[in-house]
Amino acid sequence: MSQLPLLFSPFELRALRLRNRVVISPMCQYSAHDGYPTDWHFAHLAKFAMGGAGLVFTEAAAVLRAGRITHGDLGIWTDTHARALQPSVAFMKSQGAAVGxxxxxxxxxxxxxxxxxxxxxxxxxxxxxxxxxxxxxxxSPEPAGEGWLLPAEMAVSDITKVVEAFASAARRANEIGVDVVEIHGAHGYLIQSFLSPLSNRRTDAYGGDIKARMCMALEVSEAVRAAWPREKPLFFRISSVDGFEGGWDIADSVMLARELKSLGVDVVDCSSGGNAAKGATASNALRGRGFQVPFAEQIRKDADIMTQAVGMILDGAQAEEILQAGRADLIAIGREALYDPFWAVHQARDMGVDAGFEMWPEQYGWWLKRRAAGRHQLEKAERAAE
Ligand SMILES: Cc1cc2nc3c(=O)[nH]c(=O)nc-3n(C[C@H](O)[C@H](O)[C@H](O)COP(=O)(O)O)c2cc1C
Structure with a gap:
């Protein structure tokens, strides 16, 4: 292929240059101890950077201890937590990946x-x-599902503490050399529970109409942007739709994206659903190839902001089509990367890019070039013998 596919073309975001547009989506490993990463995290993340992705996100890192989903969640609520993540960050960067x-x-x-x-x-x-x-x-004091814990309604002072915790976490991420931070505003977690009318029943300044429900998300974004260097990009993950009647919908997401843009958010990462405990959301029920891409497309067009598409994007050809059609700017891969951590370099080969294995770490590339030549010879000989 004479012209590089968009998927494998560099991409610039503020002062950051990604080597390509493959992003590894955040994926909780539930393997941390009191918020501290373990060897598992190092190995898990290292593979994606070795596998050629342009940007590798860590899993959700809790900004406060009480904000973990499980006992195994990663945390970034103290400087020592952040420092424990530094070797993984440094290694990924040494492999040419940017780190989020x-x-x-x-x-x-x-x-x-x-x-x-x-x-x-x-x-x-x-x-x-x-x-x-x-x-x-x-x-609001409503559990996420039947039998789930009853949350205490956050006082305004609690909200302020959370906003500060997000900002402090961003500062820590910067200190360990992280390139991108993403605010998790999706999947029914705290920020999205403020956004959605299904989970926000407040009657104060943080509840009621969409403007009020957006307050908390915007305060977090503003505080993080102020704590995060100007030259570094900021992402925000949304649940583009709740998938329930009367819930948050795509028009709300467009409105939120416009506000986020005005606060200096660079990329909206377009996920969906999750604002309930177990059980299907409407979007879960319709999970086809690229099922969330229409959200990334509409938000990109209507809010004039860069978007990241995610969800059932399975191969390079599909990813390239999305980029070529201007439906998103970046492609995030989740489970496909668990199955094949070398997804990026494998897709590049399949798309006719990287014939010489230059995208691979040199420790592998040198051998793989010879392996390819050896296999080619072998196959020729086997065909001749048939
Ligand atoms: C093991 C696992 C852990 C996940 N953890 C997170 C997370 O920490 N934060 C998040 O926003 N999404 C999380 N997700 C969702 C993924 O980032 C992604 O949006 C989702 O898997 C859809 O993409 P896929 O079809 O390529 O897997 C997780 C998904 C998986 C499979």
């Missing part, structure tokens, strides 16, 4: 089991491991 950290507070969806322990409220089976529930807070 997603900043999060779980709100009323905090204090639950790891997926493989049940994904529901912590119970006696978790207590055996010493994992007890902790008090949760949220926009």
């Amino acid at each position: 950290v997603q900043l999060a507070h779980a709100g009323r969806k905090a204090s639950i089991q790891r997926p493989w322990h049940g994904n529901g409220p912590l119970d006696e089976t978790d207590a055996v491991r010493g994992e007890y529930p902790w008090p949760v807070t949220g926009a």
